[in-house]
Structures are given as C-alpha cells and as structure tokens.
Amino acid sequence: MFDSTRRNFLQQTSIGLATFGISGLVLRSEAQPTQEVSRNRSDRILIQMGPVLKDGITAKSDLRKVTPQPYGPFYRTGAPFRGKLSLPGEPGTTFVLSGRVWAYDTKRPLPGVVLDFWHVDIAEKYSNGTTDFRNRGRLVSSETGFYELESIRPIPYRPNPTGAPEFWRCAHFHLVAISPGYEPLVTEIHFQGDPKKNDPMYRPENAIVVEEQNANGRVFQRGVFDVVLERESDSK
Numbered sequence: 001m002f003d004s005t006r007r008n009f010l011q012q013t014s015i016g017l018a019t020f021g022i023s024g025l026v027l028r029s030e031a032q033p034t035q036e037v038s039r040n041r042s043d044r045i046l047i048q049m050g051p052v053l054k055d056g057i058t059a060k061s062d063l064r065k066v067t068p069q070p071y072g073p074f075y076r077t078g079a080p081f082r083g084k085l086s087l088p089g090e091p092g093t094t095f096v097l098s099g100r101v102w103a104y105d106t107k108r109p110l111p112g113v114v115l116d117f118w119h120v121d122i123a124e125k126y127s128n129g130t131t132d133f134r135n136r137g138r139l140v141s142s143e144t145g146f147y148e149l150e151s152i153r154p155i156p157y158r159p160n161p162t163g164a165p166e167f168w169r170c171a172h173f174h175l176v177a178i179s180p181g182y183e184p185l186v187t188e189i190h191f192q193g194d195p196k197k198n199d200p201m202y203r204p205e206n207a208i209v210v211e212e213q214n215a216n217g218r219v220f221q222r223g224v225f226d227v228v229l230e231r232e233s234d235s236k
C-alpha cells in the first residue's frame with residue numbers, strides 16, 4: 001500500500017477510513033471498479049471528486065426523487081465504515097445491496113457521498129450501536145457514485161411485540177445519505193412482494209426487486225437501489 005506506513009497513509013488521507021468502506025469488499029467479477037487512484041505523495045486523495053467519468057456513465061435524464069422516511073428510533077451515529085454490515089456467520093439470508101448515488105440537479109453520479117445503513121437481524125432486533133454494530137455500516141460512493149454492501153436481508157419486525165403484537169413494519173434497510181451542498185436524505189429501502197406491505201409506511205417506489213444468485217456454491221440475494229440527492233436550498 002503506497003510507499004509509506006499505513007499510519008501515515010491514514011493521517012494524510014482526508015478520507016482514509018472512508019476508503020475502506022469501498023475497497024474492503026470485492027464480491028463479484030462484474031463489480032464496479034474504482035476509477036483512478038493517485039499515487040502522488042503530494043496529493044494523497046483516493047477518490048477523485050470531480051465530474052470526470054471514464055466508464056461511459058452519462059447524465060441520467062429520468063431521475064426520480066427518493067421518497068424520504070423518518071430516522072426511526074434505532075439510528076446511532078458512528079457506525080463503522082465497511083462494505084459488509086453483518087458479522088461472519090450472522091444468521092439470515094445473505095444479501096448484496098448496490099446502486100449509484102445521483103445528483104438531481106446535474107443528473108450525474110455523485111462521488112464521495114457518505115451512506116449510513118442500519119437494519120434488524122432475524123430476531124427482529126437492532127444492534128445497540130454502541131458496543132454492538134451488527135448490521136450497521138457506512139460506505140462512501142465511488143468516483144462514479146457506485147456503492148455495494150453485503151449484509152443479511154432484513155425481515156419484517158414488530159416494534160412493540162408486547163404492546164402492539166399485530167403491528168408489523170415491512171422489511172427495510174434504513175439509509176441516511178450525506179453530501180456537502182446537498183440535502184441529507186433519510187429513507188428506507190423496501191422490498192417488492194414483502195409479506196408485510198400493508199404497513200402504512202411501505203412505499204412501492206422505494207421497493208427493490210430481489211434477485212437470487214449463486215456464488216462459490218452459495219445462494220444469495222441481491223437488489224439495486226439508486227439514491228438521488230437534491231441540492232441544498234440557498235436559504236439554508
């Protein structure tokens with residue numbers, strides 16, 4: 001890794017930790033590569049934050065805004081930067097979520113966006129987010145706005161199983177996306193065909209299609225969710 005120590009590398013790279021969120025996960029041969037890595041000692045910047053795109057991705061004219069959702073009670077700051085949210089051996093269906101972050105104003109991909117995800121385990125529980133960060137993690141979008149994570153598939157859960165045992169939340173990933181100059185987006189990613197889609201918070205426009213795939217003799221599921229951020233208004 002470069003010609004300096006790992007410590008120096010992290011200290012001199014403003015996005016040092018964030019970078020591990022992207023580079024720590026290589027799941028499939030067709031995964032999106034990062035585009036350029038500067039090896040100059042003078043500018044230790046790994047993600048090129050400019051609009052230069054070399055992989056043929058152009059402006060997308062038909063961007064649709066993402067329906068926001070509330071944070072809910074289980075968000076915790078400080079989730080680790082990583083591309084795999086669940087621990088090795090976490091019970092559940094392995095799920096790969098990927099997509100691209102877009103700017104609604106320019107219709108182009110947005111690099112360097114912090115994406116903060118959290119979701120329940122198959123016991124309908126969130127990790128506490130202080131000593132236990134299972135199923136929580138942050139990533140940074142790549143030069144082409146791409147992100148990809150591996151976790152387990154969230155299941156529907158009862159927020160209040162004793163007081164309101166009949167009330168189910170539909171399955172969801174929570175997500176907050178943060179980028180300078182853009183309005184923070186807080187939302188939920190839902191699943192098409194969810195058995196609990198009678199949840200009043202279920203939004204079909206936020207629901208991803210789930211595909212089943214095989215890798216290394218294992219079956220896993222995957223889905224794609226694109227994030228669209230709106231420019232921060234001048235009054236703020």
Ligand SMILES: [Fe+2]
Pocket residue numbers: 072074169172174
């Ligand atoms: Fe939730």
